Amino acid sequence: MPPTISIITVVLNSKEHLKKTIESVKNQTFNDYEFIVIDGGSIDGTLDIIKENSGVISKWLSEKDEGIYDAMNKGIKLATGKYLWFLNAGDMIFSETTLEELFSIPTDFDVLYGDTELINEEGKSFGLRKLKRPPENLTWKSMINGMVVSHQSLIVKKEVAPLYDIKYKYVADIDWLIKVLKNSKIIVNSHQILSRFLLGGFSRRNTLSSLIERFKILCKYFNVLTVLLNHIKLFILFIIHIIKNRKIL
Numbered sequence: 001m002p003p004t005i006s007i008i009t010v011v012l013n014s015k016e017h018l019k020k021t022i023e024s025v026k027n028q029t030f031n032d033y034e035f036i037v038i039d040g041g042s043i044d045g046t047l048d049i050i051k052e053n054s055g056v057i058s059k060w061l062s063e064k065d066e067g068i069y070d071a072m073n074k075g076i077k078l079a080t081g082k083y084l085w086f087l088n089a090g091d092m093i094f095s096e097t098t099l100e101e102l103f104s105i106p107t108d109f110d111v112l113y114g115d116t117e118l119i120n121e122e123g124k125s126f127g128l129r130k131l132k133r134p135p136e137n138l139t140w141k142s143m144i145n146g147m148v149v150s151h152q153s154l155i156v157k158k159e160v161a162p163l164y165d166i167k168y169k170y171v172a173d174i175d176w177l178i179k180v181l182k183n184s185k186i187i188v189n190s191h192q193i194l195s196r197f198l199l200g201g202f203s204r205r206n207t208l209s210s211l212i213e214r215f216k217i218l219c220k221y222f223n224v225l226t227v228l229l230n231h232i233k234l235f236i237l238f239i240i241h242i243i244k245n246r247k248i249l
Helices: 015-026 046-052 068-078 098-103 140-145 172-183 204-221 224-245
Strands: 005-011 033-039 059-062 083-086 111-119 125-128 154-157 187-198
Touching: 005 015, 005 068, 015 033, 015 046, 033 046, 033 068, 046 059, 059 068, 068 083, 068 172, 098 187, 140 172, 140 204, 140 224, 172 204, 204 224
Parallel strands: 005 033, 005 083, 033 059, 111 187
Antiparallel strands: 083 154, 111 125, 111 154
8 A cells, every 4th residue: 555655855965964864754653654765876975874774765766867856856756655745865854743743634635834944954943934934825826925835844745746847957846836736726734843944955055046047937927027026025025134133044
């Protein structure tokens, strides 16, 4: 019988980060899952960590890819679970009971989402996201404000999930989530913290390129003027936030 959920982690030369993600999956009190690790051909010992944890990792693949979203597509193709959950290396499930709490009551949804705690390399918490909090009622139109829900705090039914469009190198997750939400009828706010997100991810390291790509993606789905005005509004809110809090988180 297929598992309830496929947890997919992509990694490249990040064995210490991968250890943390593996540990958070292994410690779950809920065990009706498969754990898939897609490695981009690491040479730092990541493959050894994968092999050492064969008891918790259900499937793995190690080969060169065309980027993070190509690797995620490989994970989708290998997944047999009813639901998909993407956790990049270094990201962690919020608590040992998170999955048990989410699936303890029989339910059916297309998308389930929640909040995200921000952490650094040492595991220090910076609290929840401040600038972008999950809306009470998430729809594809919510995405005019960007990635209002962290990718790591989304659980998506596989049958509504397309492959990522790998022509986008930095924020294909926004395009993907808009498509997912358009395909979905039942979208549930868990009102829980689902994940711990490691700061300094791929898109954050490529901020300018990510912003340009995000603008292009949003212009596919929304009026260009609306997107432009909204970006100006978000930039002003960002500056106010920095001035008020003296930090960018």
